[in-house]
Structures are given as structure tokens and as C-alpha cells.
Amino acid sequence: MKISVIGCGYLGAVHAATLASMGHTVVGIDVDPGKVAQLARGAAPFHEPGLDELLEHGRATGRLRFSTDPADAGDAQVHFLCVGTPQDKTSDAADLSFLVSAAAALLPHLAAGAVVVGKSTVPVGTVGMLQDVLAARPDVLLGWNPEFLRQGTAVKDSLVPDRLVYGVDGGRAAAFHPATGAPLGVTAALDGVYEPLLAAGIPRLVCNFATAELIKSAANAYLATKVSFINAVGGLCDAAGADVTELSEAMGLDPRIGGRYLHAGLGFGGGCLPKDIRSFRTQAATLGVPAVEDWMRLVDAVNLGQRERTVRLAAELCGGALAGRSITVLGASFKPDTDDIRDSPALDVADRLAAAGAHVTVTDPKAVNLAWRRYPRLRFESSAARALQDAELVLLLTEWDEYRQLCPASAGQQVRRRVVLDARNVLDAAAWQEQGWVVRGLGTAAGALAAAAH
Numbered sequence: 001m002k003i004s005v006i007g008c009g010y011l012g013a014v015h016a017a018t019l020a021s022m023g024h025t026v027v028g029i030d031v032d033p034g035k036v037a038q039l040a041r042g043a044a045p046f047h048e049p050g051l052d053e054l055l056e057h058g059r060a061t062g063r064l065r066f067s068t069d070p071a072d073a074g075d076a077q078v079h080f081l082c083v084g085t086p087q088d089k090t091s092d093a094a095d096l097s098f099l100v101s102a103a104a105a106l107l108p109h110l111a112a113g114a115v116v117v118g119k120s121t122v123p124v125g126t127v128g129m130l131q132d133v134l135a136a137r138p139d140v141l142l143g144w145n146p147e148f149l150r151q152g153t154a155v156k157d158s159l160v161p162d163r164l165v166y167g168v169d170g171g172r173a174a175a176f177h178p179a180t181g182a183p184l185g186v187t188a189a190l191d192g193v194y195e196p197l198l199a200a201g202i203p204r205l206v207c208n209f210a211t212a213e214l215i216k217s218a219a220n221a222y223l224a225t226k227v228s229f230i231n232a233v234g235g236l237c238d239a240a241g242a243d244v245t246e247l248s249e250a251m252g253l254d255p256r257i258g259g260r261y262l263h264a265g266l267g268f269g270g271g272c273l274p275k276d277i278r279s280f281r282t283q284a285a286t287l288g289v290p291a292v293e294d295w296m297r298l299v300d301a302v303n304l305g306q307r308e309r310t311v312r313l314a315a316e317l318c319g320g321a322l323a324g325r326s327i328t329v330l331g332a333s334f335k336p337d338t339d340d341i342r343d344s345p346a347l348d349v350a351d352r353l354a355a356a357g358a359h360v361t362v363t364d365p366k367a368v369n370l371a372w373r374r375y376p377r378l379r380f381e382s383s384a385a386r387a388l389q390d391a392e393l394v395l396l397l398t399e400w401d402e403y404r405q406l407c408p409a410s411a412g413q414q415v416r417r418r419v420v421l422d423a424r425n426v427l428d429a430a431a432w433q434e435q436g437w438v439v440r441g442l443g444t445a446a447g448a449l450a451a452a453a454h
């Protein structure tokens with residue numbers, strides 16, 4: 001099929017490359033000429049494992065190209081809208097202006113009977129708004145196909161998704177055919193797009209627009225709830241002399257609960273979860289559902305509280321005052337295996353430490369080049385070994401494998417004081433303590449007290 005992907009960021013670039021790898025002819029459209037030029041060369045403009053190979057394959061087969069001109073999408077049968085829906089600058093709601101302008105720019109170029117499918121994460125009611133934008137073209141059908149990929153494993157998630165969700169308007173008869181462009185209707189068109197995935201048995205759910213719009217937000221709200229739940233329990237563990245890592249491991253072995261997203265630590269950030277739970281809260285407020293509204297407010301507050309808690313613990317480990325202390329922060333991206341620093345908890349904490357007068361050096365395997373320009377108060381080093389030099393306190397804030405596997409003996413040679421705050425609870429505390437390190441985590445005060453007693 002001929003397909004266009006409008007918006008080629010973390011979601012759209014992966015989606016376009018994946019569709020080309022399935023045999024479709026794909027054009028990716030983005031307003032950012034730098035991004036388009038890089039993608040056209042077969043190189044990802046951000047760090048995403050496996051994406052370079054997929055882009056290069058698309059380029060070599062001639063099935064994948066990129067452009068800044070929406071007219072180049074004109075001959076596509078299916079258009080996927082993948083532009084950003086960030087948090088509004090003045091409220092907690094989602095900013096839908098990029099979606100509206102993308103749809104408006106596409107409108108004059110749409111072929112007769114084309115299908116426009118949204119993939120961005122949106123509040124309920126967005127499809128109705130886009131129907132208004134496309135009202136001049138009643139022959140064009142709209143669908144919603146929310147995306148669940150995770151940065152860091154986005155290529156795998158796109159090639160083998162857990163499920164496909166189609167939001168469709170059951171009442172409207174459909175796209176393609178007249179003599180015989182094949183599929184009829186949004187469901188049939190999307191089945192054509194995802195034919196290899198469906199053949200491989202990936203579950204596909206068809207629902208109305210409101211359900212499709214809410215599924216993604218509800219899924220993210222649930223994941224955020226799990227993270228904030230275990231972090232709140234971590235506070236309880238600290239107060240009670242328990243260890244949250246042992247507690248969550250035991251809880252997670254119950255298949256009704258499951259261990260994923262049940263790991264206590266610094267909490268979530270990034271370009272999706274924080275803005276999605278705020279948008280979800282705003283939708284609940286608008287729709288008059290206070291239980292969801294209050295719930296999301298609490299989840300958000302617990303999550304942000306972990307950052308404050310980490311700063312307080314760092315001050316405690318520095319003897320009460322941060323001013324003038326040399327602190328090394330391991331990790332800048334919002335999570336491992338991506339260079340994305342949008343709402344990064346690590347950089348937020350690092351910046352607060354610097355605001356309190358600490359000399360903060362940050363390192364990260366991939367995100368230093370993006371971060372240094374935006375955080376003028378912080379010093380950046382590209383290698384952990386250099387960043388650790390003369391540190392009085394080390395904070396592990398993003399759990400890259402490289403930091404999980406740091407050797408406590410050699411790290412100990414570089415620092416001035418062997419004190420580490422493992423805000424992701426991933427280090428082998430006993431191995432570090434054996435090398436003379438004081439190790440603290442979040443929700444693991446019991447372990448620290450036991451070590452101190454020996």
C-alpha cells in the first residue's frame with residue numbers, strides 16, 4: 001500500500017520505517033528540515049536501538065522516503081498522524097494545535113477516498129475536532145489507531161506489538177474500492193496495512209472513537225499508578241524499617257500483580273507519561289469524574305515527590321548542606337536506552353542540586369549532547385570514569401546497564417568519598433558496601449541501617 005506518516009519524531013520515524021519493512025511504500029513528512037534530511041540519509045535523528053538499520057533498509061529498497069512537503073503525501077491511500085501532543089504551556093491539557101495544523105496541511109492533497117488515521121495520544125473528543133478540520137472532504141474517512149511503543153524498545157514493539165486497536169466510526173461506509181482499489185472501510189484499510197502482524201496472530205480490537213482515544217491514556221495512567229503506588233509504599237518502608245525492593249519482588253511474583261512497573265525509585269518522566277496523566281486528569285475534570293481526577297493528581301504528586309525526596313537524601317548524605325559539594329550524577333536521559341531528555345527526572349534532580357549550590361557533573365552514554373545546551377548550571381562529561389573524579393557523592397539517576405555494572409572498586413579509586421545514592425535501586429548494595437561504600441536507595445533504609453550496624 002502507499003502510506004504517509006505525518007510527524008517523524010520518536011513515534012513517527014519508527015512507524016514509517018516499520019511499515020516500509022513490511023513491504024509498503026512510505027513517505028514520512030515532517031516540518032523539521034534537519035530531521036527530514038537525516039532520516040532521508042537512513043540515519044535516526046535520535047538514539048533508538050535498531051532504528052538505523054530499519055531506516056537504511058527502507059532507503060536501500062526505495063520504499064521509504066522523507067519530505068517536508070505535505071504534497072508528497074498526496075498519492076497515499078492511508079495517512080498516519082504521528083505529530084506531538086505535548087502538555088499545553090498554560091494548563092495541564094494536551095496541546096492539539098500540531099494535530100490540527102498537520103490535518104489542515106494535508107487536506108488539499110488528499111486523494112479521493114483516502115483514510116486518515118491518528119496515532120498520537122489524544123484526549124477524548126479529538127477525532128470530532130479533526131472531523132471538523134476535514135469537513136470539506138466527506139469522502140475521506142477517519143480512524144484512530146493509538147500507539148503503545150516504548151522508547152528504547154520501539155522497533156521491537158512496532159514489529160511485534162502486544163495488540164492493535166482501531167477506533168472507527170461504525171456508521172460510515174467506506175474508503176477505497178470504486179473499481180477496485182480493494183479494502184472497504186477503515187477497518188479493512190488498517191487490516192491491509194497490518195496484514196503481516198495480523199497473520200502472525202497479533203490481537204486486534206475494533207472499538208468506537210471515544211474508547212480508542214481513552215485506551216492509551218488509561219493504559220499510561222495505570223502504569224503511572226503502579227510506579228507511584230510502589231514509590232508511596234517505599235516511603236512507608238523507610239518509615240517502618242522495611243525494604244521496598246524485597247517487598248516489590250515478593251508482590252510481583254503474584255501473577256495477578258506482576259513485577260513490571262513495580263520497581264521503586266526516582267519515578268517516571270519523559271515525553272509521554274507525565275503529560276498523559278495530566279491530560280487524563282483534565283479530561284476527567286471536564287467530564288465530571290472526580291475519582292479519576294483526584295487519582296491522577298495523587299499519582300502525579302507522588303511521582304514528583306520522589307525527585308524532592310532524592311534531593312533531600314542527597315543533602316543528608318552531604319552532611320546537611322549541598323553548597324560547594326562535588327556531586328556526580330550518572331544518567332541524564334529520562335530512562336535507559338534513549339537519548340530523550342524530555343521531563344527527565346535525572347536532569348531535574350541534578351539541576352535542583354546545582355540550584356542549591358552543589359557542583360554537579362552529569363554523565364550519560366547518549367544524552368550529553370542534547371542536555372548540555374539546556375542545563376547551563378550543570379557540567380557534563382561523556383565518560384563515567386571522568387565524571388566520577390573527586391566526587392563527594394555519586395547519584396545513580398538513570399539505570400543504564402553501564403551504571404548497573406560499574407565496578408565499585410575502580411569507581412572507589414576515582415571519587416573523594418565513597419558514598420552513593422542509588423535512586424533507581426539497581427546496584428548490588430552488598431558488593432558496593434564490601435568496597436567501603438555507603439549505599440542508600442529510596443525505600444531501602446532498612447538495608448542501609450543493617451549495613452551500618454555491621
Ligand SMILES: NC(=O)c1ccc[n+]([C@@H]2O[C@H](COP(=O)([O-])OP(=O)(O)OC[C@H]3O[C@@H](n4cnc5c(N)ncnc54)[C@H](O)[C@@H]3O)[C@@H](O)[C@H]2O)c1
Nearest residue numbers: 007008009010011030031083084085098102120121147151
Ligand atoms: N514517544 C513515544 O514513545 C510515544 C509512544 C506512543 C505514543 N506517543 C505519542 O505520539 C505522539 C508523538 O510523540 P513523539 O514522542 O514522537 O513526539 P516528537 O516530538 O518526537 O515528534 C513529533 C514530530 O512531529 C513533527 N511535527 C509537528 N508539527 C507537524 C506538522 N504540522 N506536520 C508534520 N510534522 C509535524 C515535529 O517536528 C516532530 O518531529 C504524541 O502524541 C505521543 O504522546 C509517543
